[in-house]
């Protein structure tokens with residue numbers, strides 16, 4: 557991977573480029589990672605896989621190898637058929653030495669708390685996944701979730717994401733890697749919980765009605781971002797932004 561900004565470097569190690577994440581006050585820091593086509597689409601035929609290339613997939617793994625917790629919305633977890641995070645043994649050893657779990661648990665956000673409880677996401681995980689849901693969710697579904705996952709109830713109708721972050725922090729998480737999708741991203745943005753946005757610009761046109769990176773109602777105010785770094789490989793651009801206020 558080549559760095560184009562702020563410095564020029566022919567070859568950089570993504571693990572070093574992405575090592576830093578600003579500390580958030582009283583909650584884990586939240587980094588969002590998304591890939592988007594040049595025309596702004598976040599999926600093609602319902603999933604994002606076709607937008608990616610080898611360098612993007614490698615960065616996806618690097619970001620997972622750094623984080624304490626992965627956060628994903630139920631829609632993405634189901635559409636992309638999420639399983640548990642899988643990392644090479646050497647990466648797991650390095651994480652343990654840093655005081656992290658061998659692989660980051662994945663926390664899935666859901667209002668309904670309805671899942672296929674026999675899916676590998678729940679059955680193949682070495683550590684328990686986390687289900688973040690609401691008190692309005694059916695009690696039987698919440699009880700079923702508790703059999704295979706740690707359950708965090710944050711809010712009544714919508715998941716109160718600030719509270720959810722606080723709960724993850726109370727369980728020791730200092731960093732959260734949000735992997736989408738756009739509906740959850742919108743809620744994170746409106747709650748001003750995004751500390752860094754990692755956007756891979758994929759050299760593809762997708763057209764169609766795929767969502768943008770951030771979906772849902774318009775922000776009350778435009779949020780100014782600052783460009784932190786730009787890397788590139790194989791016509792893919794890896795852009796990293798932070799809110800200007802940080």
Ligand SMILES: NC(=O)c1ccc[n+]([C@@H]2O[C@H](COP(=O)([O-])OP(=O)(O)OC[C@H]3O[C@@H](n4cnc5c(N)ncnc54)[C@H](OP(=O)(O)O)[C@@H]3O)[C@@H](O)[C@H]2O)c1
Pocket residue numbers: 589590591592597598599602603604607629630631632633635636665666667668669670713714715716717735736737738739740741743767771
């Ligand atoms: N390009 C990329 O990098 C990328 C990354 C991720 C996803 N995607 C694509 O994005 C699409 C899915 O995104 P999406 O926007 O349709 O859905 P989504 O954000 O993945 O999931 C929406 C669902 O998540 C739960 N949810 C989200 N926010 C919530 C909140 N504040 N409180 C309670 N529940 C909440 C609800 O689940 P329940 O219905 O269970 O209540 C809701 O129906 C897929 O096509 C996927 O391939 C692309």
